[in-house]
Amino acid sequence: MAENTSLPVYTKKDFESGVDPRWCPGCGDFSIINQVQKALPAAGKKREDIVFISGIGCSSRFPYYMNNYGMHTLHGRAPSFASGLKVSRPELMVWIVTGDGDALAIGGNHFIHAMRRNIDLKMLMFNNRIYGLTKGQTSPTSEIGKKTKSMPHGSPDAPFNPPALALGAGATFVARTIDVEGAHMGAVLKAAAEHKGSGFTEIYQNCPVFNDGAYTAITEKSVKVDALLRMEHGKPLLFGKDNKKGIRFNPQTAELEVVTLGEGGVTEKDVLVHDVKRDDPTIAFMMANLALKPGFPTPIGVFRAVSRPTAEDLTWQMIEAAKTKKGDVDVTKLLAGGDTWQIK
Amino acid sequence: MSKQIQQVETVTIRFVGDSGDGMQLTGTEFTRANALAGTDLATFPDYPAEIRAPAGSLAGVSGYQVNFGSREIHTPGDAPDVLVAMNPAALKTNLADLRQGGILIVNKGAFTEGNLEKAAYKTNPLDDETLKHTYKVVSVDMSMLTDHALQGSGLSSKETARCRNYFALGLMYWLYSRPMEQQLEQIAKKFGKKPQFVEANQKVFKAGYAFGETAEIGLARYEVPASKLAPGAYRTVTGNYAVALGFATMAKITGKQVFLGSYPITPATEILQEMAYFKEHGVVTFQAEDEIAGIGSAIGASFGGALACTTTSGPGLALKAEMMGLAVIAELPLVIVNVQRGGPSTGMPTKTEQSDLLVALFGRHGEAPLPVIAAQSPADCFWAAMEAMRCAVKWMTPVVLLTDGYLGNGSEPFKIPTAAELPKFEVKYQTTVNHDGQYMPYKRDAKLIRPWAVPGTPGLEHRIGGLEKDSMSGMVSYDGMNHERMVLTRAQKIANVVEDVPDVEVYGAASGDVLLVSWGGTFGSVRGAAEQLVQQGKSVGHVHLRWLNPLPKNLLEVMKRFKKVFVPEVNNGQLAFYLRGMFPGIDPLQYNRINGKPIKMAELAAKVLEVL
Ligand SMILES: Cc1ncc(C[n+]2csc(CCOP(=O)(O)OP(=O)(O)O)c2C)c(N)n1
Ligand code: SF4
Numbered sequence: 001m002a003e004n005t006s007l008p009v010y011t012k013k014d015f016e017s018g019v020d021p022r023w024c025p026g027c028g029d030f031s032i033i034n035q036v037q038k039a040l041p042a043a044g045k046k047r048e049d050i051v052f053i054s055g056i057g058c059s060s061r062f063p064y065y066m067n068n069y070g071m072h073t074l075h076g077r078a079p080s081f082a083s084g085l086k087v088s089r090p091e092l093m094v095w096i097v098t099g100d101g102d103a104l105a106i107g108g109n110h111f112i113h114a115m116r117r118n119i120d121l122k123m124l125m126f127n128n129r130i131y132g133l134t135k136g137q138t139s140p141t142s143e144i145g146k147k148t149k150s151m152p153h154g155s156p157d158a159p160f161n162p163p164a165l166a167l168g169a170g171a172t173f174v175a176r177t178i179d180v181e182g183a184h185m186g187a188v189l190k191a192a193a194e195h196k197g198s199g200f201t202e203i204y205q206n207c208p209v210f211n212d213g214a215y216t217a218i219t220e221k222s223v224k225v226d227a228l229l230r231m232e233h234g235k236p237l238l239f240g241k242d243n244k245k246g247i248r249f250n251p252q253t254a255e256l257e258v259v260t261l262g263e264g265g266v267t268e269k270d271v272l273v274h275d276v277k278r279d280d281p282t283i284a285f286m287m288a289n290l291a292l293k294p295g296f297p298t299p300i301g302v303f304r305a306v307s308r309p310t311a312e313d314l315t316w317q318m319i320e321a322a323k324t325k326k327g328d329v330d331v332t333k334l335l336a337g338g339d340t341w342q343i344k
Numbered sequence: 345m346s347k348q349i350q351q352v353e354t355v356t357i358r359f360v361g362d363s364g365d366g367m368q369l370t371g372t373e374f375t376r377a378n379a380l381a382g383t384d385l386a387t388f389p390d391y392p393a394e395i396r397a398p399a400g401s402l403a404g405v406s407g408y409q410v411n412f413g414s415r416e417i418h419t420p421g422d423a424p425d426v427l428v429a430m431n432p433a434a435l436k437t438n439l440a441d442l443r444q445g446g447i448l449i450v451n452k453g454a455f456t457e458g459n460l461e462k463a464a465y466k467t468n469p470l471d472d473e474t475l476k477h478t479y480k481v482v483s484v485d486m487s488m489l490t491d492h493a494l495q496g497s498g499l500s501s502k503e504t505a506r507c508r509n510y511f512a513l514g515l516m517y518w519l520y521s522r523p524m525e526q527q528l529e530q531i532a533k534k535f536g537k538k539p540q541f542v543e544a545n546q547k548v549f550k551a552g553y554a555f556g557e558t559a560e561i562g563l564a565r566y567e568v569p570a571s572k573l574a575p576g577a578y579r580t581v582t583g584n585y586a587v588a589l590g591f592a593t594m595a596k597i598t599g600k601q602v603f604l605g606s607y608p609i610t611p612a613t614e615i616l617q618e619m620a621y622f623k624e625h626g627v628v629t630f631q632a633e634d635e636i637a638g639i640g641s642a643i644g645a646s647f648g649g650a651l652a653c654t655t656t657s658g659p660g661l662a663l664k665a666e667m668m669g670l671a672v673i674a675e676l677p678l679v680i681v682n683v684q685r686g687g688p689s690t691g692m693p694t695k696t697e698q699s700d701l702l703v704a705l706f707g708r709h710g711e712a713p714l715p716v717i718a719a720q721s722p723a724d725c726f727w728a729a730m731e732a733m734r735c736a737v738k739w740m741t742p743v744v745l746l747t748d749g750y751l752g753n754g755s756e757p758f759k760i761p762t763a764a765e766l767p768k769f770e771v772k773y774q775t776t777v778n779h780d781g782q783y784m785p786y787k788r789d790a791k792l793i794r795p796w797a798v799p800g801t802p803g804l805e806h807r808i809g810g811l812e813k814d815s816m817s818g819m820v821s822y823d824g825m826n827h828e829r830m831v832l833t834r835a836q837k838i839a840n841v842v843e844d845v846p847d848v849e850v851y852g853a854a855s856g857d858v859l860l861v862s863w864g865g866t867f868g869s870v871r872g873a874a875e876q877l878v879q880q881g882k883s884v885g886h887v888h889l890r891w892l893n894p895l896p897k898n899l900l901e902v903m904k905r906f907k908k909v910f911v912p913e914v915n916n917g918q919l920a921f922y923l924r925g926m927f928p929g930i931d932p933l934q935y936n937r938i939n940g941k942p943i944k945m946a947e948l949a950a951k952v953l954e955v956l
Pocket of ligand 1 (some may be wrong): 055060075098100102130131173265
């Protein structure tokens with residue numbers, strides 16, 4: 001029987017569960033869910049084939065507000081559920097929603113292994129640099145010296161840089177966007193949805209209650225043109241007013257540097273062209289670390305999107321190969337494998 | 345001297361040597377010979393935790409015990425009738441177990457000054473007269489005879505030394521009158537890719553056999569006739585293999601995917617390794633980054649509709665506790681296999697223990713009951729794995745299956761079921777809405793079981809998770825009354841599983857003086873002890889528990905028929921503690937061994953006699 005497999009025409013509403021999100025007023029999570037619900041109609045998947053799996057934290061309430069299949073699991077463990085589900089049912093589109101504490105503290109081990117395996121999982125990590133749900137403790141992305149309820153004298157611990165960590169762990173897709181940059185986020189989510197493989201998207205998210213203004217230094221209207229660098233595949237890495245500034249690779253120092261077009265003979269040709277498909281992650285890693293250097297902009301957009309066979313596809317190829325080799329093995333043959341003997 | 349063959353009913357043989365001496369191989373090969381000869385049997389490998397302890401050291405001794413016979417065999421045997429010791433350390437650590445008058449075969453060649461020193465022998469025990477008075481000692485220079493047999497073979501002295509175990513095996517073939525051809529074929533198969541090793545091992549094996557034939561070693565030959573096992577086809581299985589086979593069989597009979605998420609840990613690792621070979625049968629294995637991810641991946645797969653399982657041992661079970669709670673509240677089917685080992689913490693990883701009963705029953709936070717069942721023998725692991733999976737899927741619940749190192753590594757004949765003897769079981773997913781045009785994931789049937797709707801089913805989109813759920817929609821609910829209702833409902837659902845729990849059957853006396861109550865891997869020892877006592881005319885009964893939760897309906901009534909309840913366990917009294925709590929008024933006597941070894945029948949029988 002021929003089945004009509006063409007996709008229904010969805011609107012944003014089709015992805016709303018009807019449950020009102022219970023985030024604090026002004027929480028960045030609202031804008032993120034809004035963009036995700038907007039992006040899904042174009043994801044090329046039936047609603048019932050999309051699954052959202054989350055850990056524990058404010059952000060991880062996300063699946064309840066979506067009208068898909070979903071699981072709200074345990075603190076830090078979402079990647080393990082998602083991995084099992086995706087390997088078992090590769091035809092499903094599996095998203096992970098997690099927070100900086102969830103993914104990088106308690107879930108650090110699951111996070112790096114999900115990234116290294118290259119299972120097709122689309123992880124969205126809402127980074128508010130604080131523990132929201134437990135009311136304001138230091139997270140693995142909090143800055144050194146940051147005063148929180150659990151570290152009133154300031155944090156002595158160096159933070160993770162999430163995209164760099166994901167790249168180091170072998171993620172084949174790594175991106176960053178910001179809750180207040182709706183259009184930008186929409187484009188990044190589209191790229192994340194299209195990527196097949198371990199995908200990591202960091203979303204800077206404001207927590208007005210426990211870490212308000214964490215990103216104002218780069219998102220305020222007055223500063224963002226110099227503070228944000230919007231990476232686009234195939235385009236030179238330019239930023240600043242009138243795109244006058246650029247990123248150049250200096251072969252003498254083996255570092256990236258900021259140059260200004262027209263100064264010291266610098267032209268657009270000197271500026272690094274962004275290439276998300278570069279197999280070697282070194283430049284992507286440098287870009288991910290860029291914002292840590294004083295005077296450098298914070299790059300947003302896709303750092304890397306390379307294509308590799310996914311773990312679930314390899315798994316099923318092995319299963320198919322075993323089936324082809326062994327033929328149709330019935331249960332009698334399964335049970336009688338090895339040395340057998342008869343008792344009469 | 346006449347080489348008459350004596351018939352014996354059962355024999356227990358233990359091979360012991362350095363962990364590099366190939367004792368596990370020798371043991372399994374000899375087991376195979378007896379299996380093919382149709383005897384019933386049980387085996388018990390006992391190996392050190394160190395992969396390679398220093399050669400010749402006491403810590404590096406590896407052993408393999410096999411008990412075979414023409415009557416029913418319950419255990420690998422208490423005291424060996426024959427001890428084959430390949431070096432002084434092996435002799436030192438095992439001699440005390442050899443029964444008085446038993447046969448002691450030693451590789452004299454390994455009793456060098458250096459090896460004696462490593463085993464802390466001041467003088468050579470082979471020179472000790474009392475040894476010869478207590479046992480039938482056959483002292484053979486296997487090292488030298490192997491060297492002789494392989495002269496001119498071109499093998500290095502190291503390679504030659506590795507063939508020694510085949511000398512011992514050949515000698516045992518002669519002693520127990522087993523046909524050599526099968527073994528020669530087996531060697532050809534095993535070393536097929538390296539013809540020089542085929543030839544060398546066959547030569548040494550034949551030399552061992554010929555040595556028995558020609559040397560005046562003063563031993564009679566024996567024969568253990570075939571047993572009266574039920575007619576049918578058989579193979580030997582270890583408990584770990586049988587678990588894997590049971591799960592693969594579930595995939596076959598249901599046509600559904602079996603998904604195993606697991607992380608290696610002794611002594612459970614083989615289940616993962618074996619299941620990885622069952623790909624063509626519908627088994628998917630996922631080697632996770634730790635135990636938590638092992639069970640997490642399995643729950644994820646279960647959400648997706650797979651028959652999910654995870655395998656581990658004690659420390660891994662501890663890590664899985666939080667996830668088990670999630671599976672309880674999410675009411676998703678899952679089997680958690682725990683191959684118990686010595687604890688606490690990393691304890692004695694290669695030694696057996698039954699010490700995870702209480703953690704299996706209660707080791708989760710909150711009110712989180714789940715069914716617990718235990719396998720009773722290596723072959724029974726097959727049936728227990730299938731039963732656990734059926735229970736999990738039917739009742740939408742995680743189920744703990746307890747085995748242990750003794751069952752997992754031990755082996756026995758497995759009567760291969762015909763397709764008709766396998767259980768029939770159909771897995772059903774919810775495909776339609778179930779309440780006012782909506783899907784309610786927590787709307788239960790009369791048995792309190794919730795429906796299983798899997799991603800990919802249009803119209804049944806829903807969210808579940810670890811937070812308390814509304815009793816219909818499954819949405820998060822902080823309503824106290826709803827929580828109470830849900831806790832009680834989940835408990836009642838697990839209590840309802842009792843409809844699938846058969847009544848216990850009493851072996852021996854139906855009522856009387858002492859009722860032995862056992863669970864799990866001690867079945868063979870306890871049944872063996874009970875048989876001895878019943879034969880002596882004692883008023884002793886035995887019940888063995890497969891179901892630990894829920895407990896069988898008639899258990900209390902059966903226990904009340906006896907003056908005393910006696911619980912033997914390889915732990916410090918966990919079942920006894922549980923029974924006291926479940927059945928006020930029942931106060932079992934206990935017999936506990938926690939020395940890393942299975943309970944011996946004779947010792948247990950003696951203890952029961954003391955309280956009779
Ligand atoms: C095993 C366990 N440990 C601790 C907690 C408590 N806990 C819940 S959420 C959370 C931190 C969440 O922070 P983050 O991931 O940054 O998410 P946010 O709430 O900020 O979105 C912690 C510590 C828990 N639920 N489970
Ligand atoms: S605590 Fe912060 S992260 Fe959590 S909901 Fe409130 S604003 Fe959002």
